């Protein structure tokens with residue numbers, strides 16, 4: 364808590380004090396958790412389970428309601444387009460940078476080893492597959508979680524603690540229809556679009572790094588063409604549909620259950636991002652297992 | 663018009679409303695007073711159909727709303743205007759969009775007609791030509807007025823006010839109190855407000871109810887309350903630190 368104010372004072376002493384504060388707090392948190400586990404392990408596990416099932420329950424109800432509004436055609440086009448701009452267009456630069464450099468660093472190792480051991484010709488295929496199946500979809504989802512999932516939780520959470528959610532309901536407007544539906548549609552449409560850009564930039568960045576490291580440009584392209592099938596790209600895009608649902612529903616669920624003012628909003632935002640990212644990674648494994656027959660070994 | 667019957671609200675093992683009974687007659691302005699944390703907002707939200715009580719009934723025009731489905735509840739909510747403690751204006755929308763929000767969402771009339779409603783409602787609350795301002799540009803008192811204009815846009819039969827004067831200076835408070843009276847007189851609405859502001863109660867209320875320990879412990883006119891046999895009620899009306907209620911924490 365004290366860390367920010369302490370660091371701002373230009374005084375090495377208090378900066379150190381701030382750090383010690385922080386360490387102290389973390390240790391205290393850890394201590395409390397450990398104490399809880401040790402003193403009443405049954406109760407601790409029980410509480411964790413209750414929380415987990417509460418989360419699953421709330422999220423499923425929220426998803427069902429959202430889908431019901433969508434199926435009933437109760438969609439506000441203007442709100443949806445605004446959300447598309449926010450979730451999609453505005454996320455593009457950071458998505459591009461993230462995936463470009465991830466493709467680049469992967470290509471760095473691959474091409475250096477490849478050139479040394481004589482399998483440099485496979486670089487294009489390996490990078491292309493990695494990007495289309497995994498890096499593109501997953502990193503795009505993670506970036507959108509950080510940027511938009513957090514914003515969804517913070518915005519809805521703020522509306523909750525300032526009674527704006529109650530005000531909506533008092534005007535007979537469903538918060539799910541007004542807030543969640545446009546965001547879910549926007550994410551479902553924009554995440555695959557963003558991922559297409561990611562796939563392209565990741566592969567191109569990989570190409571540039573490979574060529575600089577001595578891989579033949581033509582070889583990169585031909586290996587890419589022979590290894591990466593359209594179905595690889597499409598399956599990668601299909602994964603992002605699931606990720607879009609996770610990002611929006613978790614963000615909205617955490618936002619809607621916010622209590623306790625500004626601190627509560629901060630807590631909801633953090634948990635929305637953490638829960639989403641963890642869920643995306645776990646879900647990604649199972650989706651990959653189902654869609655690529657468990658042959659994602661090289662990632 | 664409004665009846666709460668054996669209304670109870672519990673969270674965990676904490677009892678906020680405890681088998682509470684209350685009636686508000688058509689056209690009257692009932693004030694519910696009670697200490698901070700007494701459960702005033704909770705009571706108002708139960709009556710407005712925003713939260714479901716854990717036990718008991720809320721009848722609006724003789725119909726119990728606590729067992730209704732969300733879709734049925736929406737029809738009732740349209741009849742009830744709610745003014746929130748901190749106005750709860752939609753902060754990403756300007757005054758016009760706030761006041762017209764319900765009308766636009768429910769597509770009840772053309773945009774010209776909506777503009778006319780917004781104009782008249784803003785005139786009633788004394789804020790003409792503020793349509794294009796954002797909530798952040800308004801003072802606390804102005805936000806409350808816009809919140810009232812928004813609540814009035816759907817032509818409610820009932821208006822519920824949650825601490826309409828909390829956090830306002832005495833002069834602005836008096837102006838808001840007068841506005842509650844004016845709204846009742848001009849639109850003929852049934853009003854219920856919860857507050858701990860005795861000056862406002864004296865200005866607007868036809869009857870007063872005292873909420874204490876989750877129950878309505880007294881109901882009557884302001885005069886009746888002032889020499890009520892229950893010392894808790896007298897202590898509250900006179901604002902005395904001495905009496906049966908003691909702040910010890």
Ligand SMILES: Nc1ncnc2c1ncn2[C@@H]1O[C@H](COP(=O)(O)OP(=O)(O)O)[C@@H](O)[C@H]1O
Nearest residue numbers: 673676678696697698699700701702703704705
């Ligand atoms: N959902 C809830 N969970 C836990 N406690 C609550 C909840 N709603 C209200 N409370 C508690 O109930 C009490 C009454 O709240 P409230 O109705 O807001 O009181 P008032 O408006 O009279 O100040 C408070 O102590 C509040 O903390």
Ligand SMILES: [Mg+2]
Nearest residue numbers: 702703747825
């Ligand atoms: Mg309150």
